[in-house]
Amino acid sequence: MSLTSVSDKEVDIVIGAFRSDLTSFMEEWRPIFSRFHLIIVKDPDLKELKLAEGFDVRVYTEADIVKVVGPSKIALFSGYSCRYFGYLVSDKKYIISIDDDCTPAKTNNGDLVDIVAGHINNLKTPATPFFFNTLYDPYQKGSDFVRGYPFSLRSGVPCAISCGLWLNVADYDAPTQALKPDLKNTRYVDAVLTVPSKAMMPMSGINIAFDRELVGAVVMPALKLVKEGKVRWETMEDIWCGLVVKVVCDHLQLGVKSGIPYVWRNEKGSAVESLRKEWEGVKLMEEVVPFFETLKLSPEAVTAEDCVMEVAAAVKERLGSSNAVFSGAAETMVEWGSFCSNKHLIDV
Amino acid sequence: MSLTSVSDKEVDIVIGAFRSDLTSFMEEWRPIFSRFHLIIVKDPDLKELKLAEGFDVRVYTEADIVKVVGPSKIALFSGYSCRYFGYLVSDKKYIISIDDDCTPAKTNNGDLVDIVAGHINNLKTPATPFFFNTLYDPYQKGSDFVRGYPFSLRSGVPCAISCGLWLNVADYDAPTQALKPDLKNTRYVDAVLTVPSKAMMPMSGINIAFDRELVGAVVMPALKLVKEGKVRWETMEDIWCGLVVKVVCDHLQLGVKSGIPYVWRNEKGSAVESLRKEWEGVKLMEEVVPFFETLKLSPEAVTAEDCVMEVAAAVKERLGSSNAVFSGAAETMVEWGSFCSNKHLIDV
Numbered sequence: 001m002s003l004t005s006v007s008d009k010e011v012d013i014v015i016g017a018f019r020s021d022l023t024s025f026m027e028e029w030r031p032i033f034s035r036f037h038l039i040i041v042k043d044p045d046l047k048e049l050k051l052a053e054g055f056d057v058r059v060y061t062e063a064d065i066v067k068v069v070g071p072s073k074i075a076l077f078s079g080y081s082c083r084y085f086g087y088l089v090s091d092k093k094y095i096i097s098i099d100d101d102c103t104p105a106k107t108n109n110g111d112l113v114d115i116v117a118g119h120i121n122n123l124k125t126p127a128t129p130f131f132f133n134t135l136y137d138p139y140q141k142g143s144d145f146v147r148g149y150p151f152s153l154r155s156g157v158p159c160a161i162s163c164g165l166w167l168n169v170a171d172y173d174a175p176t177q178a179l180k181p182d183l184k185n186t187r188y189v190d191a192v193l194t195v196p197s198k199a200m201m202p203m204s205g206i207n208i209a210f211d212r213e214l215v216g217a218v219v220m221p222a223l224k225l226v227k228e229g230k231v232r233w234e235t236m237e238d239i240w241c242g243l244v245v246k247v248v249c250d251h252l253q254l255g256v257k258s259g260i261p262y263v264w265r266n267e268k269g270s271a272v273e274s275l276r277k278e279w280e281g282v283k284l285m286e287e288v289v290p291f292f293e294t295l296k297l298s299p300e301a302v303t304a305e306d307c308v309m310e311v312a313a314a315v316k317e318r319l320g321s322s323n324a325v326f327s328g329a330a331e332t333m334v335e336w337g338s339f340c341s342n343k344h345l346i347d348v
Numbered sequence: 349m350s351l352t353s354v355s356d357k358e359v360d361i362v363i364g365a366f367r368s369d370l371t372s373f374m375e376e377w378r379p380i381f382s383r384f385h386l387i388i389v390k391d392p393d394l395k396e397l398k399l400a401e402g403f404d405v406r407v408y409t410e411a412d413i414v415k416v417v418g419p420s421k422i423a424l425f426s427g428y429s430c431r432y433f434g435y436l437v438s439d440k441k442y443i444i445s446i447d448d449d450c451t452p453a454k455t456n457n458g459d460l461v462d463i464v465a466g467h468i469n470n471l472k473t474p475a476t477p478f479f480f481n482t483l484y485d486p487y488q489k490g491s492d493f494v495r496g497y498p499f500s501l502r503s504g505v506p507c508a509i510s511c512g513l514w515l516n517v518a519d520y521d522a523p524t525q526a527l528k529p530d531l532k533n534t535r536y537v538d539a540v541l542t543v544p545s546k547a548m549m550p551m552s553g554i555n556i557a558f559d560r561e562l563v564g565a566v567v568m569p570a571l572k573l574v575k576e577g578k579v580r581w582e583t584m585e586d587i588w589c590g591l592v593v594k595v596v597c598d599h600l601q602l603g604v605k606s607g608i609p610y611v612w613r614n615e616k617g618s619a620v621e622s623l624r625k626e627w628e629g630v631k632l633m634e635e636v637v638p639f640f641e642t643l644k645l646s647p648e649a650v651t652a653e654d655c656v657m658e659v660a661a662a663v664k665e666r667l668g669s670s671n672a673v674f675s676g677a678a679e680t681m682v683e684w685g686s687f688c689s690n691k692h693l694i695d696v
Contacts, residue, residue: 108456131547131548131549131550131637132543132544132547132548132549132550132606133549133550134511134513134519134549134550134551134552134606135513135518135533136537142531142533142534142535143533143535144518144520144524144528144531145520145521145524146518146519146520146521146550146552147519147520147521147524147550147552147580147581147587148521148550148551148552148584148586148587148590148629148633149521149550149633150633150634150637151630151633151634152634153637163482165482165483170483170492170494171482171494171495172492172493172494172495173493173494173495173496173497176492176493176495180492183490183492185483185490185491186490187490187491187538187539188538189484189537189538189539190535190536190537190538191535191537191539195480195544196480196543196544196546196547197547198544198546198547199479199480199544199545199546199547200479200480201479201480201481201482202479202480202481202482202494202495202496202497203482203496204482204494204495204496232495233495236496238496239495239496242496258480258482281496282499285496285497285498285499286498286499286500289479289498289501
């Protein structure tokens with residue numbers, strides 16, 4: 001898919017800023033991002049912010065966050081989670097978001113990967129969650145449905161989320177990084193696929209895009225660990241969000257794709273140092289996964305908003321008593337709709 | 349995985365012969381196959397068979413088939429299905445089988461793909477059907493489990509089937525080939541993944557390997573179309589077999605992998621000519637897929653043999669009245685066990 005078929009009117013690039021100097025980051029991305037509107041959300045903990053010139057950019061700060069969610073909820077948008085405020089204030093159809101330690105990747109042929117074209121292509125072509133296609137996404141150029149694929153399922157369903165991947169530093173957790181410090185992801189796998197219905201997955205927020213009109217109501221930083229830091233392996237907000245999104249997509253018959261486009265990810269933080277911390281997230285997953293795998297939404301839940309409310313009620317009932325982070329997550333999921341309604345409070 | 353770690357005592361290469369001259373095919377594969385035992389099954393319709401010299405090979409003919417299944421069942425092993433007789437008579441742990449119109453593929457780096465090493469590596473490392481790993485098979489060299497993957501699921505389950513892929517002529521059905529005669533598969537996707545539990549898939553017999561001890565009782569040519577021919581797009585036996593195998597693997601907590609290793613596939617037959625035929629298989633899939641998607645095996649089914657009997661009973665009950673091919677399939681599934689017991693009737 002060529003870049004020209006992507007309208008800049010339908011895309012917001014959202015960047016969470018938790019480094020004070022984004023100039024080199026923005027320069028690296030200039031060939032790909034320059035014609036799109038950038039939403040940059042400043043981590044409330046960050047003092048200064050330096051940006052490159054020549055972009056169509058709007059920066060949102062702590063003051064904006066307070067206007068929308070009030071001063072008591074500002075911690076929801078600290079660290080990696082600040083980007084979710086950008087998702088909240090966007091009014092475009094598609095949102096693309098990458099971590100600020102990523103630079104453009106190259107294909108096996110040495111071509112620069114255009115993540116905007118790649119994500120938008122994934123989102124604009126149907127997803128096929130109800131039968132696995134062995135040649136991956138049949139809607140990618142050069143592929144198709146293989147022999148035996150039921151014709152009645154070939155029109156697919158709308159794709160709601162496109163989860164991109166990472167070259168160089170992959171998205172491993174702290175124990176894996178610490179045990180295998182030299183493990184780099186060097187394999188460029190030239191494929192994207194629909195994650196089958198009912199299969200759960202660890203959605204990463206490092207390089208992601210979604211259709212805000214379809215699932216914007218679900219993409220939020222509901223579950224945050226108390227000691228959550230500023231390196232990816234300590235975060236859990238995207239993993240939790242991904243489980244909710246996947247359950248909602250399965251229920252609403254929407255698709256989730258995973259694979260290309262890639263970004264190049266650079267080192268950040270010391271994995272060995274992170275070993276001193278508690279891995280609360282690792283422990284939580286053992287409780288969280290069986291919950292989501294058995295969660296059934298009711299036929300009355302016909303919109304993403306309905307689904308979020310049902311998931312929140314189930315989280316509160318079935319997980320709420322075991323850990324305060326779960327009751328906190330349920331609360332945020334209930335409040336998110338009202339945050340969305342408040343976004344007009346920000347000066348345009 | 350290097351070839352040296354594969355013992356030739358545990359592998360049979362099974363080739364169905366429905367061309368009278370396999371010499372060039374065998375020469376192409378000599379670097380990879382020469383140290384393994386080859387089981388070549390001659391299509392009963394084939395008169396002559398010419399082979400390359402210097403292989404450890406045993407050829408099975410119509411006379412052998414009659415000894416094991418009787419003269420009335422010989423049609424079960426005609427055309428592509430003759431290879432299943434090789435699966436029946438093998439006593440090795442692993443079986444690898446490819447179509448006789450395939451030659452070795454090359455990787456993106458130009459290296460020859462060793463399909464034996466690739467398949468055995470897939471089969472000897474665990475599969476992970478209960479949670480999707482976004483970096484594909486975490487047991488492949490250079491990969492691992494990504495952040496958020498539950499630790500309790502990281503040991504995986506035994507892998508029962510490895511479904512390889514095809515470069516050049518892909519495994520499309522007749523309508524797709526006829527509509528897009530120039531559509532070739534040129535994309536070498538350097539990945540293999542576990543197809544998630546509960547997701548159905550179109551298993552192709554072109555390039556496949558399996559653990560005979562785990563699922564040998566399930567891999568059979570149960571469903572054969574009346575007008576089934578000698579080109580892949582007219583066959584259905586592998587697709588049906590794949591659906592049964594997947595349901596059985598899901599029930600027994602075994603894994604099915606799909607992806608590398610690739611073979612290079614050459615043109616065979618005229619897609620346009622095939623348009624004159626009825627596509628009975630295409631129509632059957634619309635009935636077959638909902639059946640398998642809703643099929644539940646009982647907790648009493650604890651072996652592959654048990655599972656096959658339960659699937660056969662359900663096929664007979666729920667599909668048997670709609671089409672004679674289904675009652676025929678159920679019958680073969682019931683008889684397969686006795687065929688297996690008869691294999692001692694062949695002279696060693």
